[in-house]
Amino acid sequence: MSESTGAAIEARDVRRTYQLDGVAVEALRGVSLTVGPGESVAIVGPSGSGKSTLLHLLGGLDRPTSGRLLIGGRDVAKLNAAALARLRNEVVGFVFQSFHLLPRTSALDNVALPLVYRGLSARRRRALAAEMLSRVGLEHRMHHRPNQLSGGEQQRVAIARALVTSPAVLLADEPTGNLDSATGASVLGLLESLNADSGVALVVVTHDREVAARAHRQITIRDGVIV
Amino acid sequence: MRLAEAWRVAFAALRANRLRSGLTMLGVVIGVGAVVALVAIGTGAKREVERQVEGLGSNLLVVVPGQIDFSSAPSVSRLTLSDVDAVTRIVGDRSRVAVTVTSGETVRAGTRSRFSTIDGVLETTPKVFVRSIARGGYLTRSDVDTARRVAVLGAGVARTLFPERDPVGQQVSIAGVRFRVIGVFAPLGQSLGVDRDGEVHIPITTAHRLFATNRVDGIAVKAPDRSGIDALGQRIVAELSQRHPGTEFSAVTQEQILGVLGDILGVLTGVLAAIAGISLLVGGxxxxxxxxxxxxxRTREIGLRKAVGARPRDIxxxxxxxxxxLTAIGGVAGMALGIGAAxxxxQLTPVPAAVTWWALALAFGVSAGVGIVFGVVxxxxxxxxxxxxxxRTE
Known part of the structure; x- marks a missing residue:
């Protein structure tokens, strides 16, 4: 649906202020950014720079304190909690540093999880999840549980889960942070090929310059502003 | 998220922590089990009492001196046989009037003996109350009129004194006086732990000589029909009050006895259920x-589910x-436990227990409700x- 509305993500002067023990902390101080369809963007910056906060905002997990933020053409400020959840389900896919797979749950069911919240039948969910697992090269690991998979395999399962809903944008937070360099490179290669093949926009948050260099565009953030 | 899916996820979560789920359920199991068992016992006791009071015979009116009051000691009767004659005149049918004078005495036959309730009665007793004779016959009018020393034994008394012989025609001694056994009652069995087969009926005239008294402890009247029963009671009480100025009399019907006993047992059942309900609350x-x-x-799981599109409501x-x-499964197990206990x-005690469908439905409903109430927060x-x-939570 995002294809029709131009940019996958559009942020204009987005600010995010937290209240920490009564003290206002400005994590983002006016960030403007556009991610076009199929684009790949790396967000780099030292820890505490606000890049994770930005990623959460871009994924609709959080709302800006002020500024205008459109995700898949929809204005986040106008959505309630349920509508925002639906937006995350339909427009965004997340990949986390620590994978965040459900334990005691097969790779197949982990991948199918987002489809549960679309009300699809179990049969349909599993068919889509199986297809997605094949695309990330894990057709032989479908019924394995996370603790039976290597780190690289777990991250592939997480990528499959992020893409099973055919989102407009894939948001990855240090996707190689918990992997050795060889595995990390292969996961990164997978993300890039998916980005190239399926046209999903890719936003990667990383502090790894090598990872960042592979993106179309690099954005450096420091002290809550893009530099 | 579909509801069926939500059930599946909930079930899987309980299975993942079997021991913890089981122990948590145990609180509900015990609570529901206690409610079901105690209500069953209370209901059973109530039904048993009702059955016994109704088993006395229908349209029964019992006239006794003093107030019908379950809290005070019974008053000593001043009624005599001439009062009985007066009551009979009001009722207009001798066969509808039964009387008793009661005393506890030792009954002997040979070397065997048993302490029994001796009831001095008229020959009308089996017609007024529901009592059936297993062997021999009952007292006759001439037995009463001529104060014969004849006795009808309760089944328990007969069993104790004549374990191997037919008691009819045999001799017994009551308080040292010889009586001839002319009949044996059909057994009534135990009820609420009291042996109801331990009584001996003898003519009231004989009893008056034996006990050296002329009192009558109580008069029972079998009314022709239910509608006239209250008016009949009032006429009898008025007549007796006139004959004994300064003494109060009461006429009480089966409905009244049932009402009072039912209220008491109802309150008792309620209190027991409430106490059991507290344990259900603790389980909740x-x-x-x-x-x-x-x-x-499962904070991380909740975060992940939300990230992939779960609404607050889904979670x-x-x-x-x-x-x-958790509470519904506990409730079903508790029902099984309660039924088993009841x-x-x-089986093991004289207290009867009756499991009613409404008690089960209530217990299950309450346990599921407890789940909702205590699960909401x-x-x-x-x-x-x-x-x-x-x-971000680790």
Missing amino acids: VGVSNIMLVSVRE GVQFLLEAVL VLVA PAQRAGRLDPVVAL
């Missing part, structure tokens, strides 16, 4: 507690169903979790 608090722990433990429903499932009590907490914070 346990469910609430465990659900809060479960929400905290809330998931945890609420988990709590309801059956055991009924943890479920709301889970639903409102900030996904960013939840995902």
